[in-house]
Amino acid sequence: MTKFKLGLIVGSNRRESINRALAQALGQLGADRFEATIVRIDDLPIYNQDLEAALPDSVVRFKAEVEASDAILFVTPEHSRSIPAVLKSAIDWGTRPWGQNSWTGKTAAVTGTSQGAVATAVAQQHLRAVLGDIGMVVMGGEAYISFKPGLLDDKHAITDASVRAFLKAFLDQTTSAKARFAQMVLDKNMKQLQQATGTMQFQRPGKFRWEYEKPYEQLIVGDGARLWIYDKDLNQVTVRRMDKALGSSPAALLAGSNEIEKTYDLTNLGNQEGLDWLEAVPKSKENAFERIRLGFGQNGLEAMELRDQFGQATVIKFASVERNPKLLPDAFNFTPPKGADVISE
Numbered sequence: 498m499t500k501f502k503l504g505l506i507v508g509s510n511r512r513e514s515i516n517r518a519l520a521q522a523l524g525q526l527g528a529d530r531f532e533a534t535i536v537r538i539d540d541l542p543i544y545n546q547d548l549e550a551a552l553p554d555s556v557v558r559f560k561a562e563v564e565a566s567d568a569i570l571f572v573t574p575e576h577s578r579s580i581p582a583v584l585k586s587a588i589d590w591g592t593r594p595w596g597q598n599s600w601t602g603k604t605a606a607v608t609g610t611s612q613g614a615v616a617t618a619v620a621q622q623h624l625r626a627v628l629g630d631i632g633m634v635v636m637g638g639e640a641y642i643s644f645k646p647g648l649l650d651d652k653h654a655i656t657d658a659s660v661r662a663f664l665k666a667f668l669d670q671t672t673s674a675k676a677r678f679a680q681m682v683l684d685k686n687m688k689q690l691q692q693a694t695g696t697m698q699f700q701r702p703g704k705f706r707w708e709y710e711k712p713y714e715q716l717i718v719g720d721g722a723r724l725w726i727y728d729k730d731l732n733q734v735t736v737r738r739m740d741k742a743l744g745s746s747p748a749a750l751l752a753g754s755n756e757i758e759k760t761y762d763l764t765n766l767g768n769q770e771g772l773d774w775l776e777a778v779p780k781s782k783e784n785a786f787e788r789i790r791l792g793f794g795q796n797g798l799e800a801m802e803l804r805d806q807f808g809q810a811t812v813i814k815f816a817s818v819e820r821n822p823k824l825l826p827d828a829f830n831f832t833p834p835k836g837a838d839v840i841s842e
């Protein structure tokens with residue numbers, strides 16, 4: 498199978514550009530899943546409509562490379578709180594001559610780095626508006642990377658595991674998933690209280706189906722508005738509003754929007770047992786969990802560890818993960834079976 502072709506466009510023409518180094522590192526990070534190449538813009542002339550009569554060779558090459566890419570990742574600095582002129586000029590070349598827009602329908606993702614604290618946030622917002630306007634499909638997810646010494650090593654590998662994990666998730670852009678899971682509940686002395694296995698599916702935003710097979714059959718369905726919990730043995734259904742239940746189940750966290758960093762403070766825990774761990778501590782005290790740890794490996798999210806207010810820990814390992822599969826809409830609907838007790842909370 499040919500690999501997905503990702504064009505990396507760096508919004509800087511500086512020889513020692515930190516954004517080019519970051520783009521190279523991102524390309525390496527996803528090397529198992531896509532073929533990333535830098536689409537050069539530093540050799541393009543400043544856009545001038547007079548040059549359209551005989552397009553410069555560099556422009557012809559640039560447009561062909563954009564057209565050959567399945568998606569484009571823009572990695573850009575911020576200049577005077579906006580898009581660097583060199584990048585805007587390249588974008589304009591891509592749209593021209595009239596009727597030969599090279600960007601139409603291509604998927605775009607945006608990131609960038611600067612030494613500043615807000616790290617290119619304003620430039621990224623401006624860029625998103627422009628990309629939407631020229632017919633690109635701009636992906637959600639935001640990554641503002643504050644460039645600090647040591648972020649990249651001399652081989653352009655990202656050294657900071659939290660940035661790695663976050664960017665991996667960002668690049669993965671998982672909108673739906675299906676996996677088997679094994680879940681263990683441990684008390685505060687790490688004594689195992691329960692073990693369960695089953696399957697889970699989610700479809701962002703907000704829909705999930707978490708199905709326990711053993712030791713008891715239990716089905717948890719989030720239909721986007723309500724959270725249904727069905728205990729088969731008791732023939733009992735509990736239903737509550739999803740906005741109230743959000744954060745109270747690992748499924749709800751996974752199926753939520755990509756804005757995890759708005760609800761949680763994230764910290765890097767480094768690499769342990771082959772996974773890059775990220776810790777998410779809820780900003781609100783009302784969350785059922787005190788902290789959640791997410792373990793990222795080759796297959797994306799491979800493990801989760803959730804600790805509640807009473808010191809109990811839930812450890813979940815995922816296997817046979819399918820990312821972005823087609824899921825049946827019925828999986829996210831629930832109708833209480835005849836005769837079941839329905840309790841509304």
Ligand SMILES: Cc1cc2nc3c(=O)[nH]c(=O)nc-3n(C[C@H](O)[C@H](O)[C@H](O)COP(=O)(O)O)c2cc1C
Binds near residue numbers: 517576578611612616
């Ligand atoms: C003309 C100019 C304007 C800049 N404006 C901003 C800015 O608005 N925000 C910011 O975070 N950094 C700003 N910077 C600093 C850049 O972030 C810094 O030079 C960075 O290294 C540029 O990325 P590069 O190394 O990939 O070229 C500016 C730099 C230049 C040269």
